Amino acid sequence: MTPGASHGVDAGGGLFDGYAEAALASGAWDEMFTADMGVRETSAPVHAALAGTELRDLRGRADALASSYQDKGITFAVGGEERPFPLDVVPRVVSAQEWSVVEAGVAQRVAALEAFLADAYGPMRAVEDGVVPRSVITSSSHFHRVVAGIEPPNGVRVHVAGVDLVRDAEGAFRVLEDNVRVPSGVSYVLTNRSAMAGAMPQAFSDQRIRPVAAYPRRLLAALRAAAPVGVDDPTVVVLTPGVYNSAYFEHALLARSMGIELVEGRDLVCRGGRLLMRTTAGLRPVHVVYRRVDDEYLDPVHFRSDSMLGCPGLVNAARAGNVTLANGIGNGVADDKLLYTYVPDLVRYYLGEDPVLPNVPTWRLEEPEAREEVFDRLAELVVKPVDGSGGKGIVIGPAATAVELDQLRERVSADPRGWIAQPVVRLSTVPTLVGEKIAPRHVDLRPFAVNDGSRVWVLPGGLTRVALPEGELVVNSSQGGGSKDTWVLADDRPDDPAPVRSRSVAVPPAPSAPPDAGPGGGGAADVRDQQQQQQQVQQRVQQRAGGATC
């Protein structure tokens, strides 16, 4: 290691002890330090803020963050128990340049998936033109024929998307998976930001961080834009499975910050192809449902007949064009992990552009040659089920035992369509407070995109999830992961005019009159009060005088 490098690390005053060794050992791209342990320019203010902080102080802030989350009820449920959502005190910083790539790439991907869904539930042109095999679409467990031919009012099926990105060992962003069914986590982006503003104010003031607070407004605008034709002032609701759902906090936060009703399945009823909600003033029509209930539970008429979470008749109401569901039913066919391997081709096919963000190299295990190669190298690869979410069912070759690998081989052979394989991606690392020191931990990033039918808007920020155990590469909140606030720095381009404009309207306020004073206020004492006080003094003097004469 070079002398200059050790200087950069020592500046942490012990906080970063052992960081360099751990970062080197992981072999991953570190987002704060370069390979020779210099501090990257974008992370310099955060590093400086940390370096000026004592460990005890930092620990205190971390504890304060956790307890404020507990008080505010910012929790997620693990096995029915509410836990504060884990937020690390060290933010993750993304430069304006890096972000412009992410932004363009995510928007492009969402546009391509949108076009694909319209095609898959419509003419299937891509199949005819040989871009995607028909079997990949129809064999997906989330392909629902019942919605074929339902044309959403403004053509949008993916109102909200969350695209999971990782940075590889060269620091380049790659897409790990798409989520266009009911992507969750955006509420934590919003709450993490406001919590961090309290915990690390000085790092905020040293740089311009793009705000994330516009998300609910953008989402509501997109939902309103998706209303059925002819409805001027649509009623939009958020449909939640209920308080026991692990993401209930998010559903409530979104409904609250959009100022719309949060409904459960039992609040809804379908009559005559229309969707209505039960209110104290009787039944009232609903036009747009931002639903956070999975397809399978949405409508017992078409899907699981034992579902109590949805509303019978919902699909028919959507087909009749009286209600819009966001996100659309059957979107799961687009985030199937086997289809994922075709997405770069889909981008070229539908948009005529080259993909901005590359995929992670992936083997399709239904192809015999690929399967053979993967079976030979199973111990060095990651194997994933195509329809799993939340890190379920993933087998990481290097960490698996021989028995597990044998079992995996059997399961893959039995259902090759159900699995894909990828090389182990060394996810980038970010300094994270672990116990009593700061250590490198692997992270991913989920940016959120909102499609209002005219453009795809990408929230500047996103949910950074941290794998807390050392060396762990599976990053998921339901598996004991943490989170970080993600700071996207603003550049000085004029297309981000908000701060400039707010500065220009800042007019010094005219002096106002002081607040009205009442009796007993802290100001000048009333004459009567003064006299009372004088009288007391006089009495005391007299008493003392009287005492003296005695």
Next chain:
Amino acid sequence: MLSRIAEALFWIGRYVERAEDTARLLDVQLQLLVEDPWIDEGTACANLLSVMGAPLEDAQDGDGAPAPRADRRTVLDRLGYDPYSSASIVASIGGARENARRARETVSTEMWEVLNTAYNTVPTGRWRAVSPHTFFAWVRDRTSTVTGIADSTMSRDDGWLFLVLGRSIERADMTARLITSTASLGGPASRWPSLLRACGAHETFLRTYRGLEDETEAAEFLLLDRLFPRSVVHALAQAEKCLAELESSGQRAGVFDEAQRRLGRTRAELEYRPLADVLAHLPDEMERVQRTCSAASDAVARRYFSSGEALTWMGGRA
């Protein structure tokens, strides 16, 4: 407003008021147990538990175990700390918080945080270590904060009316229980000042009646005073007002809403009967108030919250 949300607000109102009133009642009753040499602890505690609707079970049949005797501890546990006893303060706070969680997008963030922090403090067990009086003071403090925040942050729409409706019905019910619990002790009239203090009414009472402390007047004050917000008549009238506003269709004849009719009839009974008559049958009258409150609550639920029954879909393809 969604029926489910209206119901949640109604119950937040009820639970918060219940927690507060239970704290007030326990505070003064436990104080009396210490101060008053003529009170038999066992009887008084058993009375208290039965007034609050949490009587001790009778001795197990056959196995000859002695009947559990009510004492300070049981009372504190069943009405104070035990989260599984439905009449306890802790359970009420939990109920209020759970309802606020269900109506999270409607309840203001500040109000939610107060309820949530109160709820989170309860299971720490720290309250069993401090004196009950401190606990009761804390409960009164928290519930007052909730009421105050609701008062200063909620818009006066239907949601507010349901919250106040719940609170008023609960208050009428609890004041009736308070009066019963004191009246059932019998004995010297010196207990009425404590009762007044439990309602925070002692000073107001003294000012109103110029220091003439008398059992009749104290009962009259808590039952019939039209200006004191914790009196039974005031609470009933407040509940009626909320229901009338919710109805908001000027009716020419009679009262259509069942809950309003029940509350109004009981209030009229109290107000228009000779006081001596009411006092002579105080426990019965108070029980009638409680029955009315419970029936009115059911009627409100039937009329406004009727989304309750779960639908089962019998799939045609099964």
